Amino acid sequence: MSTETKKYPVGMHPALPPPSGSVGPVRWMRDNLFSSVSNTVLTFLGLYIIYLVVPPFIEWAFIDSVVLGAESRKECLKIMGEDRGACWSFVYHRWGQFVYGFYPMEERWRVDVSFVLTALTIAIVLVEKLRAIKAVLIAAILFPVISFFLITGGSFGLAEVPTNKWGGILLTFIVGLTGIFVSLPIAIVLALSRISKLPIFSFFATIFIEFIRGVPLITLLFIASTLLSYFLPPGSNFDLLLRVLIMVTIFSAAYIAEVIRGGLAAIPTGQYEAADALGLSYWQSMRLIILPQALKISIPGIVGSFIGLFKDTTLVVIIGLLDPLGIGMAAIATTDWAGLSTELYVFIGVFFFIFCFGMSRYSLHLEKKLNTGHKQ
Amino acid sequence: MSGTQVQENKTVTLGSLWRDKKTxxxxxxxxxxIGILIFIGIIISNTVENLDRLGVKVGFDFLSEPANYDINQTLISYDSSDSHFRAALVGLLNTLLVAGCGIVVATIFGFTAGVLRLSNNFVLNRLMQVYVEVTRNIPVLLQILLWHGIIINSLPVPKxxxxxxxxxxMTNRGVFLPQPIPQEGFGWVWIALLVGIVFAVFFKRYANKVQMQTGKLLPAIWIGATAIIGLPVLTFLALGSPLEVSYPALKGFNFKGGFVVKPEFMALWFALSIYTGAFIAEIVRAGIQSVSHGQTEAAHALGIRPNFTMRLVVIPQALRVIIPPLISQYLNLTKNSSLAIAIGYMDLVATIGGISLNQTGRALESMGIVLGVYLFISIVISALMNVYNKRVALVSR
Known part of the structure; x- marks a missing residue:
């Protein structure tokens, strides 16, 4: 049997397909996994680590785990039998506390409404098309105010709920969101003061920022819980949550101020000079020329600070506020659920990961969208 | 037109003062x-009034009173009859110990992960990305508690x-290790080590000079390393090994002898290193990526070999970008070590800012000391940072 051969004139042979080893998945694997001996070893090492960690974790967290039908850890163990998986029942069992803390049962709809309003506000702020409509924008400003009255109560015929009943995810959101939104304007003022040509302003702003950044947040929270009452007029009784909110806000303001200062420093002097040449006043030039550019380049840093602040809300548990971690620690301190610390920490960890990872992805997206191509 | 201008300049009104930038x-x-002074004045008068009303005296005399509490990990000798001041000192040393150990391991983790993140090996690249994203997005307090829980719950009891x-x-009471106990004459080994280091430094300087003058490269790193390791080892052997080792042995419910690393310390050390390592990995990645590819190509075009290109061209330029944020991560790690209080590791905040404060009720003074110490550490490190930045700053044209 002879293969059919065709004669081509010299140089007229049609292009042959590339050798199978130089395209497609084989080529990719050769380039990315087995390009050298050491690389091959590292690949197998990596795969081995994945094999060591991932299947046991999936087995523990999903396959062998128990969610429903157990009222205590003992019952969990009974259901699981030989395979020891995670006992998620306590999360299910105490779900109400994880979300609302000790907010009275019959008033929880108020928190639900506030959650929905907050979600709407965030959606409006993030989606450009919605933001363009004035009525919607006004609603976005009103929603937090409504939420505030809803949650605190004591007016409009709503029963008052004292702050020591607040807890769980509600508390995390209150501390995190208040810190984020109140600290930003303070941070802008601090940053402008620090680079101001007026020495007194820059002196005090520098001292304030360096002091706050130089000490751990936990010491500031201790000040809020033990010392702040010394500094206030005698007889005044300041709510602990409010004291914590103040401390968290100035803490994050100091960090964001430094981020914004970096952004301001990156604006070429020509922009300042051009604003002056146009006859703009200080505030006009800041509002119209400098800050829009400076804030734009500071966005990654600002979101980074927000993520940090959101994670730091867990510290309030150390001074006795009941955020989800505090609720969970109280749960695993009971005899029913003792010994479930790993489950608790993994659960809370996943909760924070979802929000923080989401924020960091959004910041990447924003960075790409706002990149007007002036970058060098 | 000019007339009005002259008039405006001559009459000084409140409005014209306000329009003048300087005034x-x-x-x-x-x-x-004035505003700030009034604010500080109000706070001081409030504090004085409050302290008066509560009948609390202010002063640091309580520091010399006995502390009356135990600390489970002490680097210097301490017992409960020692003063609050000594307790604070023990706490400070514990803070510095965990910060120091954490910085070393976090740097190793961070540089490894940062470099692997840039490798063309798909598996490792993605593995490192998962490590960085997961640890960066979970609160460090949670990670400390998680590691503490794992150590306490999954390691066996000493028996x-x-x-x-x-x-x-490895037990849930800590990791027990053999402890070397120096005998008489061991001091000479330290002296030998010192001599080795001094020799290595001077040899490196000499090698640099030779290179500048003749272009010859002397194996300075190898000779230096040999001196630093070899001299103490030789001295040690020459003195007849003046070292005894104490092995941990089970006595009753726990081990006696040897050297123990407490679970609190391990959990804190591990969690802080992993957490900060993830941030350092991103810094290292950004630093290496910031060196333009043209630099490598130029070095190759000059005939510089690849490993020298890395060592003499890429790394020095990357370090200029890496070091400032790296130092600020070190500071963060030190500040985060204050979360020790959550798992009962007795650091500065847990000793003077925790138990001492609660026992004596001296909140102002105790918190003042804690804040002062942290501020001092931050200021010293940022001052060093500024010196470094000035030294490596690009001379801009």
Whole structure:
């Protein structure tokens, strides 16, 4: 049997397909996994680590785990039998506390409404098309105010709920969101003061920022819980949550101020000079020329600070506020659920990961969208 | 037109003062100073009044009173009859210990992960990305608690522990290690080490000079390393090994002898290193990526070999970008070590800012000390940072 051969004139042979080893998945694997001996070893090492960690974790967290039908850890163990998986029942069992803390049962709809309003506000702020409509924008400003009255109560015929009943995810959101939104304007003022040509302003702003950044947040929270009452007029009784909110806000303001200062420093002097040449006043030039550019380049840093602040809300548990971690620690301190610390920490960890990872992805997206191509 | 201008300049009204940039600046600053002074005054008068009302005296005399509490990990000798001041000192040393150990391991983790993140090996690249994203997005307090829980719950009790290597036991009361106990004459080994280091430094300088003059490269790193390791080892052997080792042995419910690393310390050390390592990995990645590819190509075009290109061209330029944020991560790690209080590791905040404060009720003074110490550490490190930045700053044209 002879293969059919065709004669081509010299140089007229049609292009042959590339050798199978130089395209497609084989080529990719050769380039990315087995390009050298050491690389091959590292690949197998990596795969081995994945094999060591991932299947046991999936087995523990999903396959062998128990969610429903157990009222205590003992019952969990009974259901699981030989395979020891995670006992998620306590999360299910105490779900109400994880979300609302000790907010009275019959008033929880108020928190639900506030959650929905907050979600709407965030959606409006993030989606450009919605933001363009004035009525919607006004609603976005009103929603937090409504939420505030809803949650605190004591007016409009709503029963008052004292702050020591607040807890769980509600508390995390209150501390995190208040810190984020109140600290930003303070941070802008601090940053402008620090680079101001007026020495007194820059002196005090520098001292304030360096002091706050130089000490751990936990010491500031201790000040809020033990010392702040010394500094206030005698007889005044300041709510602990409010004291914590103040401390968290100035803490994050100091960090964001430094981020914004970096952004301001990156604006070429020509922009300042051009604003002056146009006859703009200080505030006009800041509002119209400098800050829009400076804030734009500071966005990654600002979101980074927000993520940090959101994670730091867990510290309030150390001074006795009941955020989800505090609720969970109280749960695993009971005899029913003792010994479930790993489950608790993994659960809370996943909760924070979802929000923080989401924020960091959004910041990447924003960075790409706002990149007007002036970058060098 | 010119007439009006002259008139405006001559009549000084409040409005014209306000329109003048310099005067307005002065006025604003005076108001700011007055405002701040009033604010501080109110706080001080409130504090004095409050302290008066509560009958609390202010002063640091309580520091010399006995502390009356135990600390489970002490680097210097301490017992409960020692003063609050000594307790604070023990706490400070514990803070510095965990910060120091954490910085070393976090740097190793961070540089490894940062470099692997840039490798063309798909598996490792993605693995490192997962490590960085997961640890960066979970609160460090949670990670500390998680590691503490894992160590306490999954390691065996001392009675059931089996030796990993001879004399090494991993238990839920800590990791027990053989402890070397220096005998008489061991001091000479330290002196030999010092001599080795001094020799290595001077040899490196000499090698640099030779290279500048003749272009010859002397193996300075190898000779230096040999001196630093070899001299102490030789001295040690010449003195007849003046070192005894104390092995941990099970007595009752716990091990006696040897050297123990407490679970609190391990959990804190591990969690802080992993957490900060993830941030350092991103810094290292950004630093290496910031060196333009043209630099490498130029070096190759000059005929510089690849490993020298890395060492003499890429790394020095990357370090200029890496080091400032790296130092600020070190500071963050030190500050985060204050979360020790959550798992009962007795650091500065847990000793003087925790138990001492609660026992004596001296909140102002105790918190003042804690804040002062942290501020001092931050200021010293940022001062060093500024010196470094000035040294490596690009001379801009």
């Amino acid at each position: 307005r600046g002065m006025i604003l600053q005076i108001f700011a100073v 059931k522990a089996e030796a990993l290597v001879e004399g090494v036991f």
